[in-house]
Amino acid sequence: MTATVVAPDRTAGTGRVSVSRGYRFELVKLVSQWRIRLLVLACWIAPALFVAGVGQQSTLPSDTLFGRWMLATGWAGPLVILGFSGTWALPLLTSVVAGDVFASEDRLGTWRHLLVAVRSPRRIFVAKALASLTVILLLVIGLAASSTAGGLVAVGNHPLVGLDGRLLSPGDAAGRVLLAWACVLAPTLALAGIGLLGSVVLGRSPMGLLLPAVVALAMQLAQMLPLPVAVRLALPSWAFIAWNGVFTSPAQLGPLAIGIVVSLVWAVTATLIAYLLFLRRDFTNLSDDGSARRALTAGLLPLAGLVAVTVAVVTAVTGVTSGSGIRQDKVQRSLATAFAHLYRMQTSQLNRPAVTEAQLRSSAACTKGDVQDGAEGAGNDWRCVVSWHLPGTQTTGQAIYQLDITADGRFVADGDGPKEVNGYFLMHTSTGDAPNPLWQFDGNVDLLNTSLKG
Template identity: 60%
Template sequence: MTALTLDEPRRTEPVALRRGYRFEMVKLVSQWRLRVVLLACLLAPAIYTAVVSRQTTLPADAVYGRLMNQSGWAGSLTILVFMGTLALPLLTSVVAGDIFAAEDRLGTWRHLLIAVRSPRRIFWAKTLAALTATLVLLAALALSSVVGGVLSVGAHPLPGLDGHQLSSAALARTIALAWLSVVPPTLAFSAVGLLGSVALGRSPLGLLMPVAVALVLEGVQLLPIPVALRMALPINAFLSYRGLTTEPAQLSALWIGIAVSLAWTALATFLAYRIFTRRDFTNIAFDGNASRFALVGLAPLVALAVVSTGVIAAATGAVGNGVERVKLESALSTSFSHLYVLQTERLGRPVVTEGELHATAACDKGGERVEDAGPGADWRCVVTWTLPGATAEGNAIYQLDVLPDGRFTADGDGPKEVNGFFQVRTPTGDAPNPLWQFDGLVDLLAEAKGQE
C-alpha cells in the first residue's frame, strides 16, 4: 500500500512593514481631500503674503505683521503665527485623525487584517504614513510662505524682537530653524490625532481630537498661568521660535518646548498603540467609548503635563507668570537702543552705538495701587537715554500691551520727532519710523535681576 502523506500547514508571515507603509501612502495620496489640502498649502500662504504685503492695512496683531511691506521674510514669520494656533492641529486632524477612523467608516478592518496579518505592523505602517504626509504638508507651507513674500517684496533685513538688525542671510537661517522648531509640537498633535482616531473610531470627536485639544490648550495659554505650566504645554512650543530672533537667543523655552512635545508624542503614540493592539476587530460598528478614552487616553496626558510642570519649575526655578517689571524694563530698553541706532542711520545722523546711549526704562502698571507685574494693556513706560557729548537726557513715552506669553507691543506716545509719528523724513524721502510701534519679547524664564 502506498502511504499517504499530509502536507504540513504552511506558516503565513505578516506583510513587511515597508509594503504596508507603501500601501498606506498610496491610499492617502489617492484621497481627493488630501490633494486639495496639499494644493492649499502650496498656494494659500504664497498668495496671502504676496497680496497682504502690498496693502496699506497690515495684520499688526501678529508678530512681524506690521513689517510685511518692508521685507518678504516677515510674511513667513506672520504665517507661522497663525499655523500654531489652529492650522497645524487642523492638518493633523485631516491626516492622523482620520487614518484609522477611515477603516471604521468603510468597514475594511477585516480585509486589512487578513491581508497584512499583523495588527502591530498595520499600526506602524499607518503611523509612518501619517507622519510622512504631515511633514510634506508642513514643508509645503514653509516653502510657500517664503516664496510668496520674497518674490513680492524682496529679501530685505528686518529687526529682531529685541530690535537688533537681522541681515537677509541671518533671516533665512532663522526662518528655516523657526519652521523646524514647530515640527515637534506638530508631531505631538499628530500623535493625539492617532490616539483619537484609534480610540473613538467613527466618532467625529476622534477626527477632531487635535483641534479640540489645541483649542483647550490655547484657552489656557491666554490666561496668566504659572510660567512652568505654560512651558509644559505643547501648544507653547509653537511660539518658542521667537527666541531665535533675539541676541543672544532665548533658547531655554525652545529646548523645553521640544522636550515636552517629544514626550507628548511618545506617550500619545504608546497609548494609541496599546489601545489598537488590544481592540476587538469583530465589532464592525465600533464607535469608541468616550468615558474609557478619557481614562486611558486623556488622563495620562494630563498627568504628563502635571509632572512636566513640576520638573520645569524645579529645573528653572521659575515662579509666577514670568512677566515682571524689571524684565520688562530690560527688554524695552534693549529694543529701544537697537531701534534708535537704526533710526539714526536712516536719518543720516552721526553714528551712535547702543552702549553709548545708556538707555534705561521705568515702567508702571495701572498706577500706584496696582502691582507692577503680570500681563495687561495698562503698562506705561518712560525710556531715558543720553547721546555722546550731550548733558541733557532724552525721554520717550510708550504705552505697552503685554501678553501672557511674554510678547509685548510698544506704542510710541511722544515726543513726535522720536516716536510720535509713523514716518520719519530721511535724505531719500519718507521712511517707516522704527521707534513708533514695535514688538518685543520678555524672557519668561530669565531671572529678574536687580528687582527692588
C-alpha cells in the same frame, strides 16, 4: 508513461507584509483622497499668494507678530504664516490627517480585509502612523516653503528686525526663520499623536477627528490665562509660541528647549497609548469602534496625568514655582534694549551721526497701573519712559511708550511722544517717506530669565 503536473504552492512563500510595503500602501491611500490632495495644494500655494498679496497692499497686519515688517523684508512673511499656522492651520491639518487615519477603516468596514492582507496589527499601526506623519510633514514644508518664496519674490531678500530691535542680516534671518519652522514640528507631532489616539479610541465618532483641534484650542485658551510659568511651559502648545525667542540676542533658548522636549514627550506618550489600545482591539466585533468609557480611562486620564508630571518636572528643572515671569525689571530691560537698537536704525535713516548702544546708555522706567515698584504680570496698562544720552550733549532724551504685554511675554510698545521721536508713523528721509521704527514695535520678555545681564 504519464506526466504529472504539480501546481506551485502559492502559500509557501506567503508571509506578513513588510512595514515598508504597508507604509507605501497607506501613503497611497492617503494621497488618493481628494481632501488630502486639496490640503497639499493649498499649503503649497495659498501662503505664497497671501504673502505676495499683502506685499502689494498699503495696510499691514500690524497686530500680528512681524506683520508690520512685511513690506520691508520677505523674511517677515513666513513668520506671519508661522504664527497663524501654530494657532489654526496645524491643529486642523493634524485633525484631518492623523485624526482620521484609523477611523476611516471603521467607517468603511475594511478592517478584516486589511488584516487578511497584512496579517499583523503591529505593522498596520506603524504603517498608518508613518504615512500620516509623512503627509503632515509634507504639509508643514509646503507652508514654510510657499510663504518664504512668496515673501522673497514679492518683497525681496532684505534684513529683518528682530524682537530686540536688532537688525538681522538676510543670511541670519534665513537661518532663524528655518529654525523657527523646525521648532514647531515638535508640537505638531504632539497633536498628531493625540490625533492617532483619538482615531483609535473613538473610532468612527466625529469627535476622534476633531480631537487634536479641540485639544489645541483648549491649550491656546490656557496660554491666555494668567498661569504660573511652570504650567505654561508644561503644555505642548508652548512650543508654538516659544519660537519667538529665536529672534532675540542672545536667543531665549531655555523656554524653547523646554517646549520642544515637552511636546516630544506628549507625542511619544499619546502614540504609545494609541498603539497599545490598537493591539488590544477586537477586530472580529464590527461594533467595537470606541466607547466613551474607554476614551475617558485610556485616553483622557493618562494625558491629564501627563500634564501633572510635566508641570512637576518643569518646576523642578526651572526652579520657578509661581508667578507669571513678567517682572518690572525684565520689562524695562527688554524695552530699553529694543529702543537702543531701533534708535540707531532711525539715526541711519535720517542721516544723523552714527551712535552705538553703549553711547546711548538707554534705560527705561515702567509702571503698571498704580503700581510703581514691583509691578508684574500681563496687561495693557504698562506705561514706560525711556531715557537715553547722545554723545557730546548733557541733555537726557526721553520718550513715552504704552505697553500691551500678553501672558506669553510678548509686548507691543506704542509711542506716545515726543512727536519728533515716536509720534508719527512716517518720517521724512532723503529718499522719501519711510516707516518710523520707533513709532510702534514688538518685543519679548524672557519668562525664565532671572538675571539682568545682557
